[in-house]
Amino acid sequence: MSTNASVHEAIVNLEDRLQKGSQNSAATAVRLLKIMTSVVESWDKEHFVEDTSSLTDYELLAKFVIRGAEDSPSSSREKRKVSRRIAARARFIGKINEICGLYKAKQAADIMGVSRQTVHNHIANRKLVAIKEGNDNLIPGFQFDEKGKIPHLEEVIGILKNVSQEAKCSFFLNPIHMKDGSEPLLYEVLKRGAKEEEMEIIKREAKLFLTNDAS
Known part of the structure; x- marks a missing residue:
């Protein structure tokens, strides 16, 4: 047929x-x-x-x-x-x-060990990145590891608070140039536990990204 x-x-x-x-x-x-x-x-x-x-x-x-x-x-x-x-x-x-991967609120709640309402509260308070798709919030998986949220996630999101959810995703999923010449994806640096000097680079890039996105 x-x-x-x-x-x-x-x-x-x-x-x-x-x-x-x-x-x-x-x-x-x-x-x-x-x-x-x-x-x-x-x-x-x-x-x-x-x-x-x-x-x-x-x-x-x-x-x-x-x-x-x-x-x-x-x-x-x-x-x-x-x-x-x-x-x-x-x-x-x-x-x-x-x-x-992309998760709905229930799946994210299971990963974080919290209620679904808590996940919605985190989204509303800009502590999680979520893309609105119809009536659903799609929550990108780069924000999680086996323990829940990756370290320093909220700190970086806080710097990017005035950019769109899509722009935040782009920031986390793009390579970042480190002092040793490597260019890992930004979220991977956070996920493995960013060192102090790496966090300084990430925060500086976030501020620059915020300025470029607004211009």
């Missing part, structure tokens, strides 16, 4: 469910599958040959978002820009997930 036939069969099954009830989830799934079918058909017409099996789910989603906007007859330039921003965000979140 072809990919298109499989998708069409799934649509028929979901439409059948829609008639029997569960309208919210089924209706949304039907709409998404119809968009997917349209995009796949346009790829077939253009003899699209990229191997999508090597893409992460987030990367594949990003491609669908961009192409769906481009194929939409009512899509304005502004709508295409918005779609590209959404796709870029999907790729960004996917990259974080690949590097260190």
Whole structure:
């Protein structure tokens, strides 16, 4: 059975469910599958040959978002820009997930040995980095080790308090130049226990990052 036939069969099954009830989830799934079918058909017409099996789910989603906007007859330039921003965000979140994982509040609470409400309080008080995705907070795993939060996390987040959550993630997940010439990822330095001179470098870079991000 072809990919298109499989998708069409799934649509028929979901439409059948829609008639029997569960309208919210089924209706949304039907709409998404119809968009997917349209995009796949346009790829077939253009003899699209990229191997999508090597893409992460987030990367594949990003491609669908961009192409769906481009194929939409009512899509304005502004709508295409918005779609590209959404796709870029999907790729960004996917990259974080690949590097260190993403947790929901319950999972983070289990790692920290606290309640889920405490995790929400830490997010609200800027003691944890979290990316809002719909109704969920996605909490990047670079903030944790086997004991809970990595050392000095809150101190560094405090310096970066006025930048976006996405910018904070970029800061922690980028290499930092150390005095010995090495360039480890910043969060790895914290995770293994940063020395005093390493913390001075990290705090200096955080202040510079804060200035550059604001400019």
